[in-house]
Amino acid sequence: MLRTIRIKNIYPLLFIGVTHLGCSSSYRYQMETGDTSVQSSSKKEGEHSVPQRGTNTQLDEKIKKFLDKEDFEKGSPVTNEELDLVINKLGRTVDMFNMSSIDKEYKAFLNKYGSIDGGGFEIYGPTVHTGDNEKRIQYISSIQRGFENRCRTSKMKAAQIKSCWLIAGIDQGDEYYINLSGKKKENIYSISPDGKSKLFAKDFLEFLDKFFESYERKFEEETYQGEVYQEEGSDSD
Incomplete structure:
Protein backbone atom coordinates (compact mmCIF):
# COMPACT_ATOMS: atom_id res chain seq x y z
CA MET A 1 0.00 0.00 0.00
CA VAL A 38 7.89 30.04 -29.77
CA GLN A 39 5.93 31.21 -26.78
CA SER A 40 3.74 29.62 -24.18
CA SER A 41 0.05 29.66 -24.94
CA SER A 42 -0.71 31.43 -21.66
CA LYS A 43 1.49 34.38 -22.68
CA LYS A 44 -0.15 34.66 -26.07
CA GLU A 45 -3.58 34.75 -24.48
CA GLY A 46 -2.53 37.51 -22.12
CA GLU A 47 -0.92 39.69 -24.77
CA HIS A 48 -2.60 42.87 -26.05
CA SER A 49 -1.89 44.38 -29.44
CA VAL A 50 -0.53 47.91 -29.51
CA PRO A 51 -3.44 50.26 -30.27
CA GLN A 52 -3.29 51.89 -33.69
CA ARG A 53 -3.14 55.64 -34.10
CA GLY A 54 -6.80 56.72 -34.11
CA THR A 55 -8.38 59.01 -36.65
CA ASN A 56 -9.67 61.23 -33.84
CA THR A 57 -6.04 62.03 -33.10
CA GLN A 58 -5.65 63.06 -36.74
CA LEU A 59 -8.76 65.20 -36.45
CA ASP A 60 -7.43 66.99 -33.36
CA GLU A 61 -4.05 67.60 -35.02
CA LYS A 62 -5.65 69.11 -38.11
CA ILE A 63 -7.97 71.35 -36.09
CA LYS A 64 -5.04 72.43 -33.92
CA LYS A 65 -3.36 73.91 -37.01
CA PHE A 66 -6.31 76.27 -37.38
CA LEU A 67 -6.59 77.11 -33.70
CA ASP A 68 -2.86 77.84 -33.47
CA LYS A 69 -3.51 80.80 -35.77
CA GLU A 70 -4.58 83.99 -33.99
CA ASP A 71 -7.50 84.39 -36.40
CA PHE A 72 -9.36 81.25 -35.36
CA GLU A 73 -11.53 80.29 -32.43
CA LYS A 74 -13.61 77.18 -31.81
CA GLY A 75 -17.34 77.18 -31.23
CA SER A 76 -19.84 75.38 -29.03
CA PRO A 77 -20.04 71.55 -29.24
CA VAL A 78 -23.14 69.94 -30.74
CA THR A 79 -24.64 66.69 -29.45
CA ASN A 80 -26.05 63.95 -31.68
CA GLU A 81 -29.45 64.55 -30.09
CA GLU A 82 -29.32 68.20 -31.18
CA LEU A 83 -28.39 67.14 -34.72
CA ASP A 84 -31.40 64.80 -34.81
CA LEU A 85 -33.64 67.67 -33.72
CA VAL A 86 -32.21 69.86 -36.50
CA ILE A 87 -32.99 67.14 -39.08
CA ASN A 88 -36.56 66.94 -37.82
CA LYS A 89 -36.88 70.73 -37.83
CA LEU A 90 -35.76 70.79 -41.47
CA GLY A 91 -38.45 68.24 -42.33
CA ARG A 92 -36.04 65.62 -43.59
CA THR A 93 -36.82 61.90 -43.46
CA VAL A 94 -34.27 59.11 -42.99
CA ASP A 95 -34.47 58.39 -46.72
CA MET A 96 -33.50 61.99 -47.48
CA PHE A 97 -30.85 62.44 -44.83
CA ASN A 98 -29.57 59.67 -42.57
CA MET A 99 -27.23 61.00 -39.87
CA SER A 100 -25.59 57.58 -39.51
CA SER A 101 -24.29 57.97 -43.09
CA ILE A 102 -22.37 61.15 -42.31
CA ASP A 103 -18.57 60.96 -42.17
CA LYS A 104 -17.75 59.99 -38.57
CA GLU A 105 -14.88 62.50 -38.46
CA TYR A 106 -17.23 65.35 -39.32
CA LYS A 107 -19.64 64.23 -36.61
CA ALA A 108 -16.72 64.00 -34.16
CA PHE A 109 -15.78 67.56 -35.11
CA LEU A 110 -19.30 68.81 -34.39
CA ASN A 111 -19.42 66.90 -31.09
CA LYS A 112 -16.09 68.30 -29.89
CA TYR A 113 -15.65 71.72 -31.51
CA GLY A 114 -19.03 72.73 -32.95
CA SER A 115 -17.40 75.17 -35.36
CA ILE A 116 -14.19 77.04 -36.11
CA ASP A 117 -14.08 80.55 -37.51
CA GLY A 118 -11.33 82.96 -38.48
CA GLY A 119 -9.84 85.03 -41.28
CA GLY A 120 -12.96 84.75 -43.43
CA PHE A 121 -12.87 80.93 -43.22
CA GLU A 122 -15.54 79.09 -41.27
CA ILE A 123 -16.61 75.51 -40.64
CA TYR A 124 -20.21 76.19 -39.76
CA GLY A 125 -21.80 75.50 -36.41
CA PRO A 126 -22.79 77.27 -33.22
CA THR A 127 -20.26 79.68 -31.73
CA VAL A 128 -19.50 80.17 -28.05
CA HIS A 129 -21.90 83.13 -28.18
CA THR A 130 -24.82 81.21 -29.72
CA GLY A 131 -26.44 80.36 -26.42
CA ASP A 132 -28.36 77.40 -25.03
CA ASN A 133 -29.56 74.16 -26.60
CA GLU A 134 -32.61 75.68 -28.30
CA LYS A 135 -30.61 78.54 -29.81
CA ARG A 136 -27.94 76.15 -31.13
CA ILE A 137 -30.62 74.08 -32.87
CA GLN A 138 -32.18 77.22 -34.35
CA TYR A 139 -28.78 78.51 -35.49
CA ILE A 140 -27.82 75.30 -37.31
CA SER A 141 -31.28 75.02 -38.86
CA SER A 142 -31.11 78.56 -40.22
CA ILE A 143 -27.71 77.88 -41.82
CA GLN A 144 -29.06 74.78 -43.58
CA ARG A 145 -32.27 76.53 -44.72
CA GLY A 146 -30.20 79.32 -46.22
CA PHE A 147 -28.19 76.75 -48.16
CA GLU A 148 -31.38 75.01 -49.33
CA ASN A 149 -32.56 78.31 -50.81
CA ARG A 150 -29.24 78.80 -52.54
CA CYS A 151 -29.41 75.30 -54.04
CA ARG A 152 -32.88 76.05 -55.40
CA THR A 153 -31.60 79.13 -57.20
CA SER A 154 -28.84 76.93 -58.65
CA LYS A 155 -31.60 74.69 -60.07
CA MET A 156 -30.60 71.66 -58.01
CA LYS A 157 -33.27 68.93 -57.88
CA ALA A 158 -35.57 69.13 -54.85
CA ALA A 159 -34.83 65.55 -53.71
CA GLN A 160 -31.10 66.21 -53.92
CA ILE A 161 -31.35 69.46 -51.94
CA LYS A 162 -32.81 67.58 -48.96
CA SER A 163 -29.80 65.25 -49.04
CA CYS A 164 -27.25 68.08 -48.87
CA TRP A 165 -25.69 69.58 -45.77
CA LEU A 166 -23.60 72.74 -45.72
CA ILE A 167 -20.40 72.34 -43.70
CA ALA A 168 -18.14 75.32 -44.44
CA GLY A 169 -17.52 78.49 -46.42
CA ILE A 170 -15.08 81.24 -47.31
CA ASP A 171 -16.15 84.85 -47.07
CA GLN A 172 -17.10 86.03 -50.60
CA GLY A 173 -15.90 82.69 -51.94
CA ASP A 174 -16.81 79.02 -52.23
CA GLU A 175 -18.97 77.05 -49.85
CA TYR A 176 -18.62 73.34 -49.10
CA TYR A 177 -21.23 70.64 -48.58
CA ILE A 178 -21.89 66.92 -48.39
CA ASN A 179 -24.49 65.12 -50.51
CA LEU A 180 -25.89 61.91 -49.04
CA SER A 181 -27.74 61.06 -52.26
CA GLY A 182 -24.43 60.10 -53.89
CA LYS A 183 -22.71 56.70 -53.71
CA LYS A 184 -19.67 58.04 -51.85
CA LYS A 185 -21.33 59.78 -48.93
CA GLU A 186 -18.04 60.99 -47.41
CA ASN A 187 -17.26 63.14 -50.47
CA ILE A 188 -17.26 66.90 -49.97
CA TYR A 189 -18.17 69.26 -52.79
CA SER A 190 -17.48 72.94 -53.36
CA ILE A 191 -20.02 75.34 -54.80
CA SER A 192 -18.78 78.59 -56.31
CA PRO A 193 -20.55 81.97 -55.99
CA ASP A 194 -22.01 81.42 -59.47
CA GLY A 195 -23.52 78.07 -58.40
CA LYS A 196 -21.12 75.61 -60.03
CA SER A 197 -20.36 72.47 -57.98
CA LYS A 198 -17.40 70.11 -58.13
CA LEU A 199 -15.73 67.46 -55.99
CA PHE A 200 -13.38 69.04 -53.47
CA ALA A 201 -12.30 66.27 -51.07
CA LYS A 202 -12.88 62.54 -50.60
CA ASP A 203 -13.63 62.90 -46.86
CA PHE A 204 -13.60 65.36 -43.98
CA LEU A 205 -9.95 64.84 -43.02
CA GLU A 206 -8.80 65.60 -46.56
CA PHE A 207 -11.16 68.57 -46.60
CA LEU A 208 -9.44 70.01 -43.50
CA ASP A 209 -6.04 69.78 -45.18
CA LYS A 210 -7.25 71.53 -48.34
CA PHE A 211 -9.27 74.12 -46.43
CA PHE A 212 -6.21 75.00 -44.36
CA GLU A 213 -4.07 75.27 -47.51
CA SER A 214 -6.63 77.71 -48.94
CA TYR A 215 -6.44 79.78 -45.77
CA GLU A 216 -2.64 79.90 -45.87
CA ARG A 217 -2.62 80.94 -49.54
CA LYS A 218 -5.06 83.75 -48.84
CA PHE A 219 -3.08 84.84 -45.78
CA GLU A 220 0.17 84.91 -47.78
CA GLU A 221 -1.49 86.90 -50.58
CA GLU A 222 -2.90 89.45 -48.15
CA THR A 223 0.46 89.74 -46.38
CA TYR A 224 2.24 90.28 -49.71
CA GLN A 225 -0.28 92.88 -50.83
CA GLY A 226 0.11 94.70 -47.51
CA GLU A 227 3.89 94.78 -47.87
CA VAL A 228 3.61 96.09 -51.45
CA TYR A 229 1.20 98.80 -50.32
CA GLN A 230 3.58 99.87 -47.56
CA GLU A 231 6.53 99.99 -49.98
CA GLU A 232 4.54 102.10 -52.44
CA GLY A 233 3.54 104.43 -49.63
CA SER A 234 7.12 104.86 -48.45
CA ASP A 235 8.31 105.55 -52.02
CA SER A 236 5.72 108.29 -52.49
CA ASP A 237 7.00 109.97 -49.33
Whole structure:
Protein backbone atom coordinates (compact mmCIF):
# COMPACT_ATOMS: atom_id res chain seq x y z
CA MET A 1 0.00 0.00 0.00
CA LEU A 2 2.76 2.39 0.96
CA ARG A 3 4.56 1.55 -2.26
CA THR A 4 1.46 2.35 -4.30
CA ILE A 5 1.13 5.77 -2.67
CA ARG A 6 4.78 6.57 -3.35
CA ILE A 7 4.38 5.61 -7.02
CA LYS A 8 1.30 7.82 -7.32
CA ASN A 9 3.19 10.71 -5.77
CA ILE A 10 5.94 10.35 -8.38
CA TYR A 11 3.60 11.17 -11.30
CA PRO A 12 3.01 14.82 -10.39
CA LEU A 13 6.75 15.29 -9.84
CA LEU A 14 7.51 13.75 -13.23
CA PHE A 15 4.93 16.03 -14.90
CA ILE A 16 6.44 19.14 -13.29
CA GLY A 17 9.91 18.06 -14.34
CA VAL A 18 8.90 17.44 -17.96
CA THR A 19 7.06 20.78 -18.16
CA HIS A 20 10.09 22.61 -16.75
CA LEU A 21 12.38 20.81 -19.20
CA GLY A 22 10.12 21.82 -22.12
CA CYS A 23 10.11 25.46 -21.08
CA SER A 24 13.88 25.46 -20.62
CA SER A 25 14.37 23.88 -24.05
CA SER A 26 12.11 26.46 -25.62
CA TYR A 27 14.02 29.28 -23.95
CA ARG A 28 17.39 27.87 -25.05
CA TYR A 29 16.08 27.53 -28.62
CA GLN A 30 15.01 31.15 -28.68
CA MET A 31 18.35 32.33 -27.30
CA GLU A 32 20.36 30.29 -29.80
CA THR A 33 18.28 30.99 -32.92
CA GLY A 34 16.79 34.38 -32.15
CA ASP A 35 13.32 32.99 -32.96
CA THR A 36 10.87 34.53 -30.51
CA SER A 37 7.82 33.00 -32.17
CA VAL A 38 7.89 30.04 -29.77
CA GLN A 39 5.93 31.21 -26.78
CA SER A 40 3.74 29.62 -24.18
CA SER A 41 0.05 29.66 -24.94
CA SER A 42 -0.71 31.43 -21.66
CA LYS A 43 1.49 34.38 -22.68
CA LYS A 44 -0.15 34.66 -26.07
CA GLU A 45 -3.58 34.75 -24.48
CA GLY A 46 -2.53 37.51 -22.12
CA GLU A 47 -0.92 39.69 -24.77
CA HIS A 48 -2.60 42.87 -26.05
CA SER A 49 -1.89 44.38 -29.44
CA VAL A 50 -0.53 47.91 -29.51
CA PRO A 51 -3.44 50.26 -30.27
CA GLN A 52 -3.29 51.89 -33.69
CA ARG A 53 -3.14 55.64 -34.10
CA GLY A 54 -6.80 56.72 -34.11
CA THR A 55 -8.38 59.01 -36.65
CA ASN A 56 -9.67 61.23 -33.84
CA THR A 57 -6.04 62.03 -33.10
CA GLN A 58 -5.65 63.06 -36.74
CA LEU A 59 -8.76 65.20 -36.45
CA ASP A 60 -7.43 66.99 -33.36
CA GLU A 61 -4.05 67.60 -35.02
CA LYS A 62 -5.65 69.11 -38.11
CA ILE A 63 -7.97 71.35 -36.09
CA LYS A 64 -5.04 72.43 -33.92
CA LYS A 65 -3.36 73.91 -37.01
CA PHE A 66 -6.31 76.27 -37.38
CA LEU A 67 -6.59 77.11 -33.70
CA ASP A 68 -2.86 77.84 -33.47
CA LYS A 69 -3.51 80.80 -35.77
CA GLU A 70 -4.58 83.99 -33.99
CA ASP A 71 -7.50 84.39 -36.40
CA PHE A 72 -9.36 81.25 -35.36
CA GLU A 73 -11.53 80.29 -32.43
CA LYS A 74 -13.61 77.18 -31.81
CA GLY A 75 -17.34 77.18 -31.23
CA SER A 76 -19.84 75.38 -29.03
CA PRO A 77 -20.04 71.55 -29.24
CA VAL A 78 -23.14 69.94 -30.74
CA THR A 79 -24.64 66.69 -29.45
CA ASN A 80 -26.05 63.95 -31.68
CA GLU A 81 -29.45 64.55 -30.09
CA GLU A 82 -29.32 68.20 -31.18
CA LEU A 83 -28.39 67.14 -34.72
CA ASP A 84 -31.40 64.80 -34.81
CA LEU A 85 -33.64 67.67 -33.72
CA VAL A 86 -32.21 69.86 -36.50
CA ILE A 87 -32.99 67.14 -39.08
CA ASN A 88 -36.56 66.94 -37.82
CA LYS A 89 -36.88 70.73 -37.83
CA LEU A 90 -35.76 70.79 -41.47
CA GLY A 91 -38.45 68.24 -42.33
CA ARG A 92 -36.04 65.62 -43.59
CA THR A 93 -36.82 61.90 -43.46
CA VAL A 94 -34.27 59.11 -42.99
CA ASP A 95 -34.47 58.39 -46.72
CA MET A 96 -33.50 61.99 -47.48
CA PHE A 97 -30.85 62.44 -44.83
CA ASN A 98 -29.57 59.67 -42.57
CA MET A 99 -27.23 61.00 -39.87
CA SER A 100 -25.59 57.58 -39.51
CA SER A 101 -24.29 57.97 -43.09
CA ILE A 102 -22.37 61.15 -42.31
CA ASP A 103 -18.57 60.96 -42.17
CA LYS A 104 -17.75 59.99 -38.57
CA GLU A 105 -14.88 62.50 -38.46
CA TYR A 106 -17.23 65.35 -39.32
CA LYS A 107 -19.64 64.23 -36.61
CA ALA A 108 -16.72 64.00 -34.16
CA PHE A 109 -15.78 67.56 -35.11
CA LEU A 110 -19.30 68.81 -34.39
CA ASN A 111 -19.42 66.90 -31.09
CA LYS A 112 -16.09 68.30 -29.89
CA TYR A 113 -15.65 71.72 -31.51
CA GLY A 114 -19.03 72.73 -32.95
CA SER A 115 -17.40 75.17 -35.36
CA ILE A 116 -14.19 77.04 -36.11
CA ASP A 117 -14.08 80.55 -37.51
CA GLY A 118 -11.33 82.96 -38.48
CA GLY A 119 -9.84 85.03 -41.28
CA GLY A 120 -12.96 84.75 -43.43
CA PHE A 121 -12.87 80.93 -43.22
CA GLU A 122 -15.54 79.09 -41.27
CA ILE A 123 -16.61 75.51 -40.64
CA TYR A 124 -20.21 76.19 -39.76
CA GLY A 125 -21.80 75.50 -36.41
CA PRO A 126 -22.79 77.27 -33.22
CA THR A 127 -20.26 79.68 -31.73
CA VAL A 128 -19.50 80.17 -28.05
CA HIS A 129 -21.90 83.13 -28.18
CA THR A 130 -24.82 81.21 -29.72
CA GLY A 131 -26.44 80.36 -26.42
CA ASP A 132 -28.36 77.40 -25.03
CA ASN A 133 -29.56 74.16 -26.60
CA GLU A 134 -32.61 75.68 -28.30
CA LYS A 135 -30.61 78.54 -29.81
CA ARG A 136 -27.94 76.15 -31.13
CA ILE A 137 -30.62 74.08 -32.87
CA GLN A 138 -32.18 77.22 -34.35
CA TYR A 139 -28.78 78.51 -35.49
CA ILE A 140 -27.82 75.30 -37.31
CA SER A 141 -31.28 75.02 -38.86
CA SER A 142 -31.11 78.56 -40.22
CA ILE A 143 -27.71 77.88 -41.82
CA GLN A 144 -29.06 74.78 -43.58
CA ARG A 145 -32.27 76.53 -44.72
CA GLY A 146 -30.20 79.32 -46.22
CA PHE A 147 -28.19 76.75 -48.16
CA GLU A 148 -31.38 75.01 -49.33
CA ASN A 149 -32.56 78.31 -50.81
CA ARG A 150 -29.24 78.80 -52.54
CA CYS A 151 -29.41 75.30 -54.04
CA ARG A 152 -32.88 76.05 -55.40
CA THR A 153 -31.60 79.13 -57.20
CA SER A 154 -28.84 76.93 -58.65
CA LYS A 155 -31.60 74.69 -60.07
CA MET A 156 -30.60 71.66 -58.01
CA LYS A 157 -33.27 68.93 -57.88
CA ALA A 158 -35.57 69.13 -54.85
CA ALA A 159 -34.83 65.55 -53.71
CA GLN A 160 -31.10 66.21 -53.92
CA ILE A 161 -31.35 69.46 -51.94
CA LYS A 162 -32.81 67.58 -48.96
CA SER A 163 -29.80 65.25 -49.04
CA CYS A 164 -27.25 68.08 -48.87
CA TRP A 165 -25.69 69.58 -45.77
CA LEU A 166 -23.60 72.74 -45.72
CA ILE A 167 -20.40 72.34 -43.70
CA ALA A 168 -18.14 75.32 -44.44
CA GLY A 169 -17.52 78.49 -46.42
CA ILE A 170 -15.08 81.24 -47.31
CA ASP A 171 -16.15 84.85 -47.07
CA GLN A 172 -17.10 86.03 -50.60
CA GLY A 173 -15.90 82.69 -51.94
CA ASP A 174 -16.81 79.02 -52.23
CA GLU A 175 -18.97 77.05 -49.85
CA TYR A 176 -18.62 73.34 -49.10
CA TYR A 177 -21.23 70.64 -48.58
CA ILE A 178 -21.89 66.92 -48.39
CA ASN A 179 -24.49 65.12 -50.51
CA LEU A 180 -25.89 61.91 -49.04
CA SER A 181 -27.74 61.06 -52.26
CA GLY A 182 -24.43 60.10 -53.89
CA LYS A 183 -22.71 56.70 -53.71
CA LYS A 184 -19.67 58.04 -51.85
CA LYS A 185 -21.33 59.78 -48.93
CA GLU A 186 -18.04 60.99 -47.41
CA ASN A 187 -17.26 63.14 -50.47
CA ILE A 188 -17.26 66.90 -49.97
CA TYR A 189 -18.17 69.26 -52.79
CA SER A 190 -17.48 72.94 -53.36
CA ILE A 191 -20.02 75.34 -54.80
CA SER A 192 -18.78 78.59 -56.31
CA PRO A 193 -20.55 81.97 -55.99
CA ASP A 194 -22.01 81.42 -59.47
CA GLY A 195 -23.52 78.07 -58.40
CA LYS A 196 -21.12 75.61 -60.03
CA SER A 197 -20.36 72.47 -57.98
CA LYS A 198 -17.40 70.11 -58.13
CA LEU A 199 -15.73 67.46 -55.99
CA PHE A 200 -13.38 69.04 -53.47
CA ALA A 201 -12.30 66.27 -51.07
CA LYS A 202 -12.88 62.54 -50.60
CA ASP A 203 -13.63 62.90 -46.86
CA PHE A 204 -13.60 65.36 -43.98
CA LEU A 205 -9.95 64.84 -43.02
CA GLU A 206 -8.80 65.60 -46.56
CA PHE A 207 -11.16 68.57 -46.60
CA LEU A 208 -9.44 70.01 -43.50
CA ASP A 209 -6.04 69.78 -45.18
CA LYS A 210 -7.25 71.53 -48.34
CA PHE A 211 -9.27 74.12 -46.43
CA PHE A 212 -6.21 75.00 -44.36
CA GLU A 213 -4.07 75.27 -47.51
CA SER A 214 -6.63 77.71 -48.94
CA TYR A 215 -6.44 79.78 -45.77
CA GLU A 216 -2.64 79.90 -45.87
CA ARG A 217 -2.62 80.94 -49.54
CA LYS A 218 -5.06 83.75 -48.84
CA PHE A 219 -3.08 84.84 -45.78
CA GLU A 220 0.17 84.91 -47.78
CA GLU A 221 -1.49 86.90 -50.58
CA GLU A 222 -2.90 89.45 -48.15
CA THR A 223 0.46 89.74 -46.38
CA TYR A 224 2.24 90.28 -49.71
CA GLN A 225 -0.28 92.88 -50.83
CA GLY A 226 0.11 94.70 -47.51
CA GLU A 227 3.89 94.78 -47.87
CA VAL A 228 3.61 96.09 -51.45
CA TYR A 229 1.20 98.80 -50.32
CA GLN A 230 3.58 99.87 -47.56
CA GLU A 231 6.53 99.99 -49.98
CA GLU A 232 4.54 102.10 -52.44
CA GLY A 233 3.54 104.43 -49.63
CA SER A 234 7.12 104.86 -48.45
CA ASP A 235 8.31 105.55 -52.02
CA SER A 236 5.72 108.29 -52.49
CA ASP A 237 7.00 109.97 -49.33
